[in-house]
Amino acid sequence: MSEWRYWLNEQRGTLTGLVIFLVMFTVYVANHPAGFTANVVHTAANKGVLLAFVAMAQALVVITAGIDLSVGMILVLTNCLASWIVVGGVMPTSLGVAAVLATGTLCGAINGMLVIYGRLQPIVATIATGAVYFGLALLLRPFPGGSVNEDLADALTGRLFGVVPSSLVALAAVVLLVWLPFKRSVAGRAAYAAGSSEPAAFMSGVPIRRGKFAAYLLGGLLAGMGGLFLTFFTYTGEAAYASGSAYTLWSIAAVVLGGVSLYGGRGSAVGAIFGAFAARTTGDMLFAFDVDPLWQPLLQGIVLMIAVSIGSLALLRVRNRLDWFQ
Amino acid sequence: MTTAEIQATSPLFRMEGVSKRYGGVRALENAHLDVEAGHIHAILGENGAGKSTLIKIMAGVVAPDEGRMLLDGQEAVFRSPAAASAAGIACVFQELSLIPDLSVADNIAISNPPCRFGLIDRRAQRAIAEEALARAGAEDIHPRAAVKDLPLSRRQMVEIAKALASRPRILILDEATSALTAGDVAKVFAVLKGLRSEGLALLYISHRMHEIAELADTCTVFRNGRNVASFCAGTRTNGEVVEMMIGREYSNVFPPRQQHSAEPGKAPVLECRNLGWSDRLRDISFSVGEGEVVGLGGLEGQGQRLLLLALFGVLRGTSGSVLIDGQPAAIRSPAEARRPPRSMALIPEDRKTEGLMLPMTVRENLSFAALDRIARGGVIDRGKEEQLIDDMVRLLEIKTAGLDVPVGALSGGNQQKVVIAKWLMREPRIILLNDPTRGIDVGTKQELYRLLRRLAEAGAAIVFYSTDYDELIGCCDRVLVLYDGRVVRELEGDGITERALIASALNVEAAQEGTVA
Numbered sequence: 001m002s003e004w005r006y007w008l009n010e011q012r013g014t015l016t017g018l019v020i021f022l023v024m025f026t027v028y029v030a031n032h033p034a035g036f037t038a039n040v041v042h043t044a045a046n047k048g049v050l051l052a053f054v055a056m057a058q059a060l061v062v063i064t065a066g067i068d069l070s071v072g073m074i075l076v077l078t079n080c081l082a083s084w085i086v087v088g089g090v091m092p093t094s095l096g097v098a099a100v101l102a103t104g105t106l107c108g109a110i111n112g113m114l115v116i117y118g119r120l121q122p123i124v125a126t127i128a129t130g131a132v133y134f135g136l137a138l139l140l141r142p143f144p145g146g147s148v149n150e151d152l153a154d155a156l157t158g159r160l161f162g163v164v165p166s167s168l169v170a171l172a173a174v175v176l177l178v179w180l181p182f183k184r185s186v187a188g189r190a191a192y193a194a195g196s197s198e199p200a201a202f203m204s205g206v207p208i209r210r211g212k213f214a215a216y217l218l219g220g221l222l223a224g225m226g227g228l229f230l231t232f233f234t235y236t237g238e239a240a241y242a243s244g245s246a247y248t249l250w251s252i253a254a255v256v257l258g259g260v261s262l263y264g265g266r267g268s269a270v271g272a273i274f275g276a277f278a279a280r281t282t283g284d285m286l287f288a289f290d291v292d293p294l295w296q297p298l299l300q301g302i303v304l305m306i307a308v309s310i311g312s313l314a315l316l317r318v319r320n321r322l323d324w325f326q
Numbered sequence: 327m328t329t330a331e332i333q334a335t336s337p338l339f340r341m342e343g344v345s346k347r348y349g350g351v352r353a354l355e356n357a358h359l360d361v362e363a364g365h366i367h368a369i370l371g372e373n374g375a376g377k378s379t380l381i382k383i384m385a386g387v388v389a390p391d392e393g394r395m396l397l398d399g400q401e402a403v404f405r406s407p408a409a410a411s412a413a414g415i416a417c418v419f420q421e422l423s424l425i426p427d428l429s430v431a432d433n434i435a436i437s438n439p440p441c442r443f444g445l446i447d448r449r450a451q452r453a454i455a456e457e458a459l460a461r462a463g464a465e466d467i468h469p470r471a472a473v474k475d476l477p478l479s480r481r482q483m484v485e486i487a488k489a490l491a492s493r494p495r496i497l498i499l500d501e502a503t504s505a506l507t508a509g510d511v512a513k514v515f516a517v518l519k520g521l522r523s524e525g526l527a528l529l530y531i532s533h534r535m536h537e538i539a540e541l542a543d544t545c546t547v548f549r550n551g552r553n554v555a556s557f558c559a560g561t562r563t564n565g566e567v568v569e570m571m572i573g574r575e576y577s578n579v580f581p582p583r584q585q586h587s588a589e590p591g592k593a594p595v596l597e598c599r600n601l602g603w604s605d606r607l608r609d610i611s612f613s614v615g616e617g618e619v620v621g622l623g624g625l626e627g628q629g630q631r632l633l634l635l636a637l638f639g640v641l642r643g644t645s646g647s648v649l650i651d652g653q654p655a656a657i658r659s660p661a662e663a664r665r666p667p668r669s670m671a672l673i674p675e676d677r678k679t680e681g682l683m684l685p686m687t688v689r690e691n692l693s694f695a696a697l698d699r700i701a702r703g704g705v706i707d708r709g710k711e712e713q714l715i716d717d718m719v720r721l722l723e724i725k726t727a728g729l730d731v732p733v734g735a736l737s738g739g740n741q742q743k744v745v746i747a748k749w750l751m752r753e754p755r756i757i758l759l760n761d762p763t764r765g766i767d768v769g770t771k772q773e774l775y776r777l778l779r780r781l782a783e784a785g786a787a788i789v790f791y792s793t794d795y796d797e798l799i800g801c802c803d804r805v806l807v808l809y810d811g812r813v814v815r816e817l818e819g820d821g822i823t824e825r826a827l828i829a830s831a832l833n834v835e836a837a838q839e840g841t842v843a
Contacts, residue, residue, distance in 0.1 A: 006470035010429070184445040189428075193436065196427035203387065203423035204488075205408030205437045265427035319604060319642045320635065321659070322680070 013259020014271035020257055020310050021278040024303075028281050031288040038163050044277075044284060045165035046157055046233060050075075051276040052171055053226030054247050055254035056179065057108075057219040059272035062255050064212045065195040065264025066115060066122035070130030071223045072247030074107045076239055077137040078227025083146025083237025086228070093149040097228065104224015105217055107133055112216030116209050130248070137239040144238035153232035167229065171273065174225060178218060179269045187214040196265025254279045257307055278307055336399045338363040338527050339384075339415075339496055344393030346379050353379040355551040357393070361496060366518065366528045368538040368559065371548035371571055372739075372767035377531050380548070381498055384529075385417045386410030411437050416494030418485050418502040426474035431455035433473055434488045458491035459484075463513035478505040478675075479626055486514060490521075497521065498529040503537060504764050505793075507626050508828075515541060535564050547571055568768060579772055580800030581779040592616075593652030595787035596756050598637070600646035606632050608811045610646070614756070614787040619778060621802030621822075622791040624831045629811040630791040631675060634758045637789070638672045639663045650756070664695065664752060671695070671749035675760040681745035684734035688726050689715060691733045691744055696751035718747040723773065739770030746774070750781075757781060759790045763797060775801055795827050807831055 008015070025044070029036045054071050061068040078100050085096035107129070114125040160166050182188040190211025193201035201208050226247075231237060251272075252262075258275025260267025282303040286296050339361040346354040354376040361367055371377050382388045384395070386404030395402050397413060404410040410417075417423075424433050431452050432439075440450035455469040464483035473481060482505045489497055499518075503511050518528060518541060532538055538545065542559040547570040555570055562570075594613035601610040607629050614620045622630040636644050639657035648655050650668050657663045663670040674680035682691050692715050693700060700711045715729060722743045726736055733744055742762060749757070759778075763771045778801055782788055792798050798805050799822050807815040807830040815830035817823075 002468065003470065006429075006468065009472065009475075010470070181445060184448070186439055186441065186446065189432065189436070189439060189446060192428060193425045196425045200423045200425050201436075203385075203407055203417075203419060204425070204433075205406065205411045207408075261427075265425070320632075321640045321642065322635070 011268075013261070013267045014274065015259075016310070017258035017271040017274035017278065020307050021274045021281065023310075024278050024281040024285065024307065028285045028288050031285070033288075038159065042159055042165045044280070045168045047284070048277040048280040049167040049171050050226050050230055050233070051247065051250055051254060051280055052273045053174075053222050053229065054251040055258065055272040055276035055279075056174075056269040057222035057226070058251035059255045059258070059260045059267060059269040060182070060191070060215040060219045060222070061111075061122070062252075062260050062262060063195050063264060063267060064191045064215045065198070066212070066216075067252070067262075068111060068126045068216070068219055069123060069248050070107065070111060070126040070133055071219065071226075071251050072244035072249075073130040073133040073137070074104055074220055074223035075227040075230060075247055076241075076244040077107065077133040077140075078104045078224040079230045079234075080137040080140040080146075080237040080239055082228050082231035083141065083148060086148050086152070086231060088149065093152055096149075097152075100228050101221060101224050104227065105221040108217045108220015108223070109213070111220065112213040115216065116212050130244075134239065134241060134244060137244075141237045141239045144236055144240075146237040148231045148235050150235065153235060156229070157232050170229075174222070175270060175273070178222065182214065182218060183268065185214075187211045191215045192265055194264075250279055251276070253304060253308070279304065282307065336396065337361055338398065340396040341380075341384075342394050342396070344380075344383060344390045344395070346383060346388065346390050352551050354383070354390075357548075357551070357553050359546060359553065361527045361529060362544070363495070363527045364522055364525045365543045366522050366530055366541050368542035368545045369529060369531045369548065370538065370545060370567060372769050375548040375571070375767075376551040377548055378500070379551075381417060381419075381500055381529070381531065384410065384415055384496075384498060386415075408437070411492055411494075414493075414495035415498065416489040416492045416496070417498045417500065418482075418489045419500050424473045424481055424485055424488070427472065429470050429472055430459070430467055430476075430484050431469035433484060434458050434469075434491045436488070437492055454491055455487070458487040461490050462487040462517055463510075477627055479507050479510060482506055483510060483514075486517075490517075494526065496527045496529065498531070500531045502530075503532065503534070505626070511537070535567070539564075571768065579768075579775065581776045583779075583803060593649070595651060596637070596789070597649040597652070598646065599649065601633070601636060601648065602645040603632060603636050603641050603643065606811050607636060607644075610808075610811075610813055612806055612813065612816070614789060616785050616787060617782045618804070619782050619788040619790055619802050621798040621805035622789065622808060623795070623798050623805045623817075623827050624808040624814075626793055628808040628831075630808050631760055632811075633808070634672060634760050634789065634791060637663070637758060638670060664754070667755075669752065669755040670758065671752060671754035671756070672758045673746055673749060673760060673762050675764070677741055677745050681748075682733050682741060685732050687730045688724070688733050688736070688744060689729040692718060692729075692748050692751065695748045699752060714751050718751055721750070722747050722777065739766040742766050742774075743770065746777070755786055757786050757788045759788065759792075761791055761793055763792065763794065771797075795824050798822060798827060799824060 029040060032040055034040050054075055057071045058068055081103055082096065082100045085099055086093055087096065111126055111129055114120050114129065115122045156166055156170055158166055160169060186207065187210050190201065190206045190208055191214065193206045194208045194211055198208065254275035255267065255272045256262065256275065257278050258267065258271030258273065260272055282300050285303065286299055291299055337360040341357055341359040344354060344357045357376065357380060369377050383390050386407045386409050402413060404413065425436065434455040435451045439446045440454060441447060452469050459465055459467055459469065462483055464487055467480055467484060473484060482502065486502060503514060506514065522528060530541055544556065545559050546556040547554050547567065549571060594615045597613040599611050602608050610633060612620065622633065624630060632641065635641050637648060639659045639662055648657065655668060657668065678684060693711055696714065697706065700707050700714060724743045724747065725740050733741060736744065763774060778788060790802060802822060805817045805822050805827065806813045807817065807827065817826055
């Protein structure tokens with residue numbers, strides 16, 4: 001009984017994200033003309049997965065009390081790169097995928113180096129690197145175009161057994177193979193510790209640098225996976241500045257919705273995934289309600305505001321005002 | 327010489343001629359220290375005497391400018407806390423080194439988590455945590471609880487368990503008992519004595535003389551960065567030791583109490599009637615007259631802190647009423663509480679989070695609470711600010727390199743003075759103090775006691791919560807003892823004795839005690 005309560009306390013943020021997503025998705029599906037069908041779920045999953053990858057990347061960095069404003073641009077850069085090299089037979093395609101993911105990882109590693117060893121503020125360092133990554137993307141693809149191995153793309157964006165979206169399966173595999181090992185590694189523990197209280201972590205002999213560096217590096221890898229999936233969905237590469245910026249900003253909204261504290265030390269990438277799906281649903285919901293496109297950005301903002309407020313409802317019950325600041 | 331001979335002739339750890347400067351300040355000068363295995367070695371000294379620097383050097387947090395350290399007769403250099411920890415030196419820091427968002431078990435195993443296949447083995451970690459907690463006598467703490475949800479005393483026990491879990495050869499405790507309850511202190515002492523008989527070397531830093539008298543085998547006194555004396559415990563009187571620490575004669579710690587008599591017919595400055603909050607404060611009624619110092623006593627966590635927060639408008643949904651000068655006052659926020667004519671001030675428990683903005687300057691910190699008094703039309707009157715600040719720095723004898731240094735660079739005692747000065751700038755009539763002398767040195771404590779008395783004589787009404795019984799006895803006109811959110815006893819004048827305080831804190835039948843106020 002008491003073990004259960006501690007578990008609940010540990011997972012509160014992630015569960016809040018899940019609840020917000022479920023509530024919004026239920027409202028969306030209930031008002032969708034087609035209802036709860038494999039098609040609707042498939043479309044929603046494919047849209048959500050891109051932001052989910054970027055949000056996971058953001059969550060890793062935010063846990064260290066940093067922020068990565070280049071995640072969206074890493075997605076754009078890897079998208080442009082993939083549209084050149086993820087083509088051909090099995091061997092060239094595999095090498096291409098590996099090169100795309102390595103590029104994402106390298107971008108993350110550069111962010112980490114600047115923040116940890118260059119001692120730059122994360123917000124400034126990643127604005128700068130984000131601009132560089134976008135610049136590279138633009139050089140790769142001055143105009144939209146390119147192609148991708150369509151067999152691989154269709155396999156990863158289609159459905160397994162006719163019902164389960166394979167993009168969701170891929171996302172789950174990444175959680176199992178990247179996030180969970182990270183969370184349970186010494187580096188992951190160090191990332192949380194550094195985010196929660198860096199002086200205390202230092203005094204305890206925690207490998208702070210290794211932890212933070214791993215977070216930025218894996219963040220780059222995850223954003224690169226997002227870029228790869230973007231290519232699989234669109235079959236092309238495009239250096240779209242607005243799209244990159246939007247992914248960056250929405251990734252921050254998603255981690256907050258998913259219960260990751262912007263002060264660091266609290267939350268999980270799984271919560272960020274739920275947050276990403278919830279954030280995506282805010283847009284879809286307006287389609288389901290058939291809202292005039294002119295009104296959509298405004299209403300989407302309001303829906304997002306309401307969703308974020310749900311996570312803060314607990315503050316209303318606070319009877320000791322000092323708890324507001326914790 | 328063979329290794330065995332070296333071990334026989336030299337102590338486990340030796341510090342030779344170690345010096346450390348911070349800018350122009352000499353924190354430690356030519357310090358020598360021998361630490362023997364199987365001994366408890368007490369380090370005494372005022373804040374700023376160099377104790378913290380000494381420990382930081384031993385723990386690998388800072389590197390010494392000069393001198394060397396020997397471990398087992400071999401020269402030892404610690405480049406990081408991790409290196410010192412690997413060499414078998416563990417610290418229980420006064421500034422807690424726990425990570426708030428991680429669980430108790432995560433924290434206990436943080437320096438060296440058990441791994442399987444490259445990942446942290448949570449089951450093994452849990453076992454380590456449970457064993458360490460049991461060793462520290464803190465089985466009541468659940469290994470999965472988040473550290474930030476634990477009260478201060480429990481966190482300090484986790485800190486001790488964490489140090490024990492690393493199986494150190496030298497254990498350093500820096501004010502490790504300052505937030506503990508009496509029961510915990512007894513448990514920790516038993517643990518420490520057990521460790522001593524296992525052959526560990528313990529360095530024990532404390533401001534509490536009776537703790538040192540009970541524990542220590544050897545004492546070393548530091549003053550102004552130098553070790554001024556080392557002697558066997560029990561060979562000097564408390565008075566002599568304190569004189570070594572402060573370098574001047576030690577007498578009359580507590581200023582004399584004025585005979586206090588309320589003017590008949592005049593309403594008390596502060597009055598509480600049946601104050602309640604949730605189930606944590608119940609039916610509390612008391613009054614504080616002009617010039618009175620009313621103490622709050624009892625075990626830690628019996629509602630004393632909450633009572634002060636309730637009075638200061640921090641808690642929502644309190645029942646009962648608060649009267650100021652006989653007029654009902656509904657105080658809904660600290661901003662309302664401090665506004666004249668109420669003019670309340672609260673000196674908080676945790677100066678680092680609730681009292682000060684550490685990275686900001688002494689000047690800025692001092693003016694924060696009084697901005698409305700020194701500003702005209704929203705613009706700060708620099709001349710007036712300067713003058714008020716000068717008065718305060720002089721009144722409280724705040725030792726700082728300048729008004730424009732970050733307040734975080736000051737010693738603990740001086741930081742606390744800044745917190746108090748910041749509120750005194752508002753000339754408060756009602757002063758609430760939440761354990762203001764925790765972890766500060768004798769000299770500063772003495773100054774604070776005199777200050778409290780002066781403020782009371784000038785007409786302030788003071789509510790003073792302290793975990794130190796001597797302070798309650800020495801400073802207060804009356805003491806309310808709280809237990810489980812209620813006032814169980816009110817002691818007055820000569821009735822305030824250690825015996826009465828402890829008995830009522832434990833809520834033992836008053837009749838058995840005889841002295842009834």
